[in-house]
Amino acid sequence: MKFLKVALVVTVILVNWVFAQPSWADKPNFTKNPDYIEVTKTIKKLQENTQGTVSEDVQSQIDELQFQKAAIESGMTWGQCRNQTGKTIAIYGPVPEESNSKYDNQLYFLANDQTTPDGWDCQGVYLPKDVKVASLDNTGAVAVKVMDGTQLSVKKNPDTSELELNQPSAKVINPDESKWFIPNVSQAFVDSRIPSTFATGEND
Template sequence: MNGFRIILVALVLLLNLVGVSPAWADPPKLTGTPEYAEVTQAIANLIRAKAAPEESDLTSVEIEQKLGALNLQKYILETASHYSQCRNSTGSTIAVFAHKAKKAPQSPSVLYYLANGEMTEDEWSCDGVYLPTGTKLAGLSEVTEPTVAQFVSGTRLNATVNAQGELEFNLAPSKFAKSSDSVLPIPDLTVATIQASLPNAPIED
């Protein structure tokens, strides 16, 4: 047993030296991020609005809906085992924003093309899905300008297309970013341009 322990310790040291994280490495710590603080503050604000509905511009139904969405986001941030990942199950190439979160958490998010059936790599953070003008999103009005659907960090996103030809996500976006109000370099691309682009997103092996 002592020999086994020595071998195990040596293996862990070797993995650290070559920069490879062992399979049991700690998950990303997302509860200390500004995003987590923003979500918890929004929940606190809604709880106050729920206690004094006459002072809120929201109906009781809207408050409950927003609380449900925010509590889910809080849960994801607290329990995430990976950085955000996006899976493309739409049947064609889509565009996503991503950055290498594990080694360069402050690096800028860049637009990549993700092939159908692929998922972004778990050491990268998929920061959002690009929605070109004219995109039909299930449950929402048609997109009228280039937009990025963003999701809370730690989300395991799956993008699909329903029977009506509308884009669907397994989780609701936490926000929508447009070029006029975002630091993301949001280009003006057509659906045809995206679908014809060569996939280059970092993906799972």
């Protein structure tokens, strides 16, 4: 009888080991991640375009991109946005499953002093046509991409009233080359929106 119990336990363990997903399973293949592909190509392009001595600015860009690449390699598949502007900001996030949108993402609204929750993929920040950003030469509405594994903070400079991003080399999305909805509206219009409610765990 004792032998049968032991045999049963061993059988259950073996079956579980063969059919169940092991806890040490490989992380998602980051080499297929669009952000990873883009970062890798940009690093290669910068390195190929430098002949001899690399300027300090270019080396700084390469270092930042390699840091972003390492963050994606860690298995992080979502970005995060933080609003410190004193106003509501518009951000880009996942398209709901029931949506028939032709765009790759959807606009949401993040209240002042709020951060998108862990696991919710903030893909970018929308900057209205009448908002000046210190690190960008924007003359109209633009969208800034948030790489996976990165937190993009947007805050207002109290002296200049300009917005500042914590990523000096932030990627600006070209509406002609992407499926991002980039409307030409004012900050006052964004302020009139009710902040969104974010469900956690959607992108874990």
